[in-house]
Amino acid sequence: MAAPNVMKRLDDSQHLERSRLRARLMERLQQGDAHACQELLDNIGPSLTHFLRRRVADPHELEDVYQEVFMAIFEARHTYEPGRPFEPWLFAIARNIAVDFSRKRWSRSHWEELVAELPEQSADRSNEAAPELDAVLAQLPPEQREAFSMLKLDGLSVQAAAARAGVSVGALKVRAHRAYKSLKRLIGG
Amino acid sequence: MNGTAYIVHEEHHRALVKRLSSEVTPTRPLWPVGGRLALWMMLEVGVLAWVISHTTNHFTAKLTHPVYVIELLFFAAAAIISALLALRSAIPGRTLSASAAAIAAALVLAGTIVLTIAQPMDTSNPLGDFVRTGLRCAYETVVLGTLPWLALWWLVKRGAAMEGWLSGLLVGAGALLFSFAAMRITCPIDEPLHLLTWHLLPALVVITLSTLAGAAWLRFRPRSRHRAAVD
Numbered sequence: 001m002a003a004p005n006v007m008k009r010l011d012d013s014q015h016l017e018r019s020r021l022r023a024r025l026m027e028r029l030q031q032g033d034a035h036a037c038q039e040l041l042d043n044i045g046p047s048l049t050h051f052l053r054r055r056v057a058d059p060h061e062l063e064d065v066y067q068e069v070f071m072a073i074f075e076a077r078h079t080y081e082p083g084r085p086f087e088p089w090l091f092a093i094a095r096n097i098a099v100d101f102s103r104k105r106w107s108r109s110h111w112e113e114l115v116a117e118l119p120e121q122s123a124d125r126s127n128e129a130a131p132e133l134d135a136v137l138a139q140l141p142p143e144q145r146e147a148f149s150m151l152k153l154d155g156l157s158v159q160a161a162a163a164r165a166g167v168s169v170g171a172l173k174v175r176a177h178r179a180y181k182s183l184k185r186l187i188g189g
Numbered sequence: 190m191n192g193t194a195y196i197v198h199e200e201h202h203r204a205l206v207k208r209l210s211s212e213v214t215p216t217r218p219l220w221p222v223g224g225r226l227a228l229w230m231m232l233e234v235g236v237l238a239w240v241i242s243h244t245t246n247h248f249t250a251k252l253t254h255p256v257y258v259i260e261l262l263f264f265a266a267a268a269i270i271s272a273l274l275a276l277r278s279a280i281p282g283r284t285l286s287a288s289a290a291a292i293a294a295a296l297v298l299a300g301t302i303v304l305t306i307a308q309p310m311d312t313s314n315p316l317g318d319f320v321r322t323g324l325r326c327a328y329e330t331v332v333l334g335t336l337p338w339l340a341l342w343w344l345v346k347r348g349a350a351m352e353g354w355l356s357g358l359l360v361g362a363g364a365l366l367f368s369f370a371a372m373r374i375t376c377p378i379d380e381p382l383h384l385l386t387w388h389l390l391p392a393l394v395v396i397t398l399s400t401l402a403g404a405a406w407l408r409f410r411p412r413s414r415h416r417a418a419v420d
Contacts, residue, residue, distance in 0.1 A: 032215030041206045063198065067205055072411040074209050076349040078216040079280055088282030096281070096351045096409065 018043075022086040030077055041070060047087075048094060055098040065101050069094045136186045144179035151176055222276045222283075225344050229272055232340050233367050236333060237374070244375040256307045257373075263300035264370040267293045272341055272363030278356045279348025281409075285355075297366065301389065305381045312382065323387035326376055330391045334368030338399065342407075349409035357403015361396035368392060 022043060028036035048069060049062075056062045072093050080089050137145050143165075150161035162172040219225070241248075251257045270293040277283045341360045350356035369392045376388070 029213065030216050030218055032213055034210045034213045037213045038206055038210045041202075041209065045202055063201060067201070068411060070205050070209060072349075072409070074212070075411045076281060076409060078218055079349045080218065081221065081280065082218060085282075088284075089280075090282070092281035092351055093349070093409075097411075100410070 019085060019087060022090075023083075026077070026080050026086055027082045030080065030082070037074075041073075044073075044090060048090075051091060051094055052098060055095075056101065061101070061105070065098055068101070069097045072097050136183060139186060140179055140182055143175050144182060147172055147175035148179040148183070219280070219348055222273065222280070225276050226269075226273050229276075229337065229341055229344060229363075230269065233268075233337055236337060236367075237371055240333065240371045240375045246375055246377040248374045251379075256303055257379075260300050260303045260307070261370050261373055263296045263303070264366050264373070267296040267300070268363050268366035268370065270296070271359050271366060275341055275345050275356055275359035275363050276348075278352065278359055279345040279350045281349050281351055293362070301385075304379075304384050308379050308381055310382050311380045314380075319383070319386075322378070323383060326372065326378075326383070326387040327391040329375070330365070330368050330372050330388055331395055333371050334364045334392070334395060337367060338364035338395075342399075345407060350403070350407045351409065353406065353408030354400050354404035356407045358396065358400040360403065360407075361399025365392040365395050365399075 022040060025036045025040035025043065029040055048066065052062055052065055052069070056065050073090065076093060080086070137148065140148070146165060147161065150156045150164060151158065154161075156164065158169055158172060158176075161176075162169045165172055165175075167175075220228075270289055274285050274289060274293070278285055338360060341363050345356050345360055369388055372388050373384075378384070
């Protein structure tokens with residue numbers, strides 16, 4: 001029975017030592033020490049990866065969230081209170097970013113479902129006396145027509161289409177959504 | 190770094206660390222919560238001093254009534270606890286004490302009960318008078334809470350609130366409950382219907398607006414500046 005206790009104490013003391021080291025590095029980071037910043041980010045990398053892996057399944061998305069968390073830590077560094085444990089501060093930020101990311105992903109997938117609706121409806125109506133797509137598209141405002149064409153005809157991703165149009169992803173989504181609404185109305189859906 | 194390499198690409202991590210390390214500048218940590226709360230309370234004391242020096246209400250005579258004093262203290266204490274929690278909510282990893290929040294809510298509830306039963310309700314007032322007098326009180330409640338609200342909002346915004354709506358709620362509660370207490374000093378009317386309709390209700394409306402504003406603008410989000418830099 002004694003051996004596991006010794007192991008646990010050892011483990012605890014290692015954790016405590018690591019936590020103290022991180023807190024010291026964070027304090028030096030607040031003072032503007034670039035080496036401390038580097039050492040701290042390297043030190044927390046594995047723990048952060050482990051933490052995020054339980055919340056984000058996709059490896060590519062994980063990389064994005066990982067990057068966001070690092071930036072958030074950097075931006076919120078003035079909110080760390082010297083002398084207090086570092087990990088609750090770190091993981092609160094990481095959790096916040098992961099939750100934000102999940103929300104965004106949910107709304108994105110919800111939006112993509114919405115987008116996927118229209119062409120199917122159009123295809124179903126191909127035999128009816130629906131107006132030609134070109135003629136209908138011509139009635140849309142230029143930005144909406146461009147957004148629709150890039151996403152549904154050229155098959156670009158939202159990000160790529162936004163970059164090509166020179167607008168934010170959000171703005172492009174709004175344009176596309178308005179285009180779909182107008183098209184539905186024009187086609188009579 | 191072996192630990193990170195199996196999930197996050199080493200090159201990606203390196204680029205990120207290099208970029209952030211190159212941007213490090215000294216930053217001043219936030220003052221401790223207690224210090225910032227004291228600062229905010231100094232502002233409230235200033236507001237209170239202004240109210241006392243400008244009121245025509247003989248509130249000092251009312252101070253002999255324990256019920257009045259208890260009511261004032263309950264609302265003021267609830268405001269201070271809310272402000273304390275608001276400041277804590279802006280520090281990642283600082284857990285908000287559920288018992289402190291429960292105490293604040295209980296104080297507001299008890300204060301409301303006390304003010305309701307302390308005096309009989311007077312429904313004989315003409316509606317026009319009731320509204321005319323009341324609108325002025327509602328306006329003053331909001332005005333007295335504005336500066337403390339702005340100050341507390343700024344103090345919270347300086348931090349990194351993880352739950353924007355909660356921080357907004359606590360900021361609103363801190364400022365407006367204090368404003369309610371200040372209005373009990375400056376307003377000569379003690380009639381419960383007037384107090385509930387024109388003092389407490391406007392305070393609750395502003396607290397609700399503050400919660401919505403907090404959800405929209407108080408939640409910490411890293412700026413996209415770095416995102417573009419590392420991509």
